[in-house]
Every structure is written in C-alpha cells, then in structure tokens.
Amino acid sequence: MQTLTLTRPDDWHLHLRDGAALKAVLPHTARQFARAVVMPNLKPPVRSVADAAAYRERILAALPAGSQFEPLMTLYLTENTRPEEIVAAKASSFVKAVKYYPAGATTNSDLGVADLRRCDPIFETMERLDLPLLLHGEVTDGCVDIFDREKVFIEKYLIPLISKFPRLRVVLEHVTTADAVQFVLSAPATVAATITPQHLLFNRNALFQGGLRPHFYCLPVLKREEHRAALLQAATSGNPKFFLGTDSAPHPRGSKESACGCAGCYSALHALELYAEAFESADALDKLEGFASFHGPDFYRLPRNTEQITLNKTTWRIPEELPFPESGLAPLRAGEEITWQMA
C-alpha cells in the first residue's frame, strides 16, 4: 500500500503543558489531530472547571492561525474534589472527563489520590451524570514491582470499582500489559482503553539497548515482548474498546538525560506515522482508521470527524531535536528513519 487515507483522527490522551512549552508542541498535535483529550497534570493541576476554562483559553491562544483544533478538557481528581465540581464539569461544554492519578505515580501527581476508595461520592456523581473517568492504572506501593503495578491496580482497585459503579464509563489509559487487555475484553462496554505508539512498537529491551535509553522511559514503563504483542493484537483487532491515545509527554532533554530522569515519550510530531508502522507490522493497516478515528469519538459520544488526511509510504528521518524551552526536545526514535509520512 502506498497511500493511506483516513478520517482525521483524534488523540484521546495528550500532555500539552503550558506557556512556552505549550507553544512549542501544540502545532504538532494540531497538524495531525482534530481533537485531543488534554491531561490536567500541570503545576498546579487543573482541578476546577474555572482552571480548565482558563487552560483551554491558553491552548486556543497558542494555536497556529486558522487551526480548527479542539482541546477536550479534563479535571484532575484529588481527595478534595467536590461533587459540585463534577456537576459544573458536566454542565460545561468543554470538560469531557476526570483524570485519576495515584498520588506519586508519575509527573506532577503528588496531589493525586492516595486511596481511590475515598472518592466514592465523586464516582457516584460521575456515574449518575455520565462523565467518564480516566485512570492512570498503576499502584504506587513501593513493595509492588514496577512491572506489576498495572496488573495489581486492576485486581486491587479496578475490578471493585466497576462492580460498585457498573454504569460509570471508564478508560484505562495507556495500557501496557496482556493482563490489562484481558481485563478490558472481559469488562462491560462501559470500559475501554487507550494505547500509545511506544507500547505498540517497543518492549522493555528498548530501555537498555546498548546502554540506558532515557527517551524510551515512560510510565507505565514498557513491558516484556509478550505484553507488546498482546497490545498490538488488541489495537489491530477492530474491537471498539481500544483507541488511540499517544500519551505524548514532552520534557526538556536535560530533564530526561539525568540521574533521575522524567517519564514521558514525545510522539506528537509523528504519532500517526508511528501507529501506521505498528499496524503495518501486523498487516492490519485496514484497522487503523477505526482505532484512530472512530472508536474514541464513539466511546465519548462525540461526533466522528468528517475531514480526511493522507499518509504516504515515504521514508524520512525523524529530527534529532525539536525546539523546546531549556534544553530542546528529543522526539521518540530521534534521528531514525520512519517509513510513513503524513501528507
């Protein structure tokens, strides 16, 4: 296949940051995607509808002239979030979901939730109003091996959560394991999952290929090959429970190439090309449009996009570095060739 025409996709999990960083990365996403679910883990986090409205205005102001890109906003759940905020979120036209971060799990998650069960009154309200809950599905208990944190989260928190709130719509974000795939497949239609390009293309060996590779470090961390294979199978199966969420998460190079490097892979520049490579490797390019353009809006009950985009089978080299505050930004697979290119 030499060209691939798709309905314009959306990114259902994205980190845009703020200020100069936002300005640097937003054009990449706006070029590829019509909409994106914007994560609220700013410093301080986006905790109220007023915060989300202000952040949305800053995003719209940072867009390239003429862009029609639509940011879909989220609230950052804390143990102090009040049900009234959920009511206001649902009444707003722009807050589409609430994001749960386990306290201490990842970038800017210190104000997250220490025990999910303390948020039951919030989940009751979200279930009643039908506002989706987005989960960073990992436990943070230091006794749990980092490669097991997703599996333990599912057993300890997620299974009880969905049995308690059977009508709550839940997205298990950036799934990384065969266990998560199995769980999502066996769960009711209210439960879906996003999958990143890095988890489809790489296993944990990528972190140690010839030396320590900080640009492949994200959370949840890459897993064994058997897990990558299960994710690729799920993404390319055509099952509407699985959809595109890049988790593109920019950090300055210096914050990643460090004695204590930040988690996050930057893929917004070339996300569709990365997904196309993954789908092509499974001989499933015909399933890319459903995953990238249909399953997400169907789950969120938003209209599908109508515009189209084209990818050409052309080899190009991913830049070594992109402009970004402080020390530049290394895109995923910087300096390497990629075989698809968005027209």
Ligand code: DOR
């Ligand atoms: O790798 C990650 N980076 N995982 C997350 O959950 C957060 C993200 C970020 O904000 O940098």
Ligand code: ZN
């Ligand atoms: Zn994320």
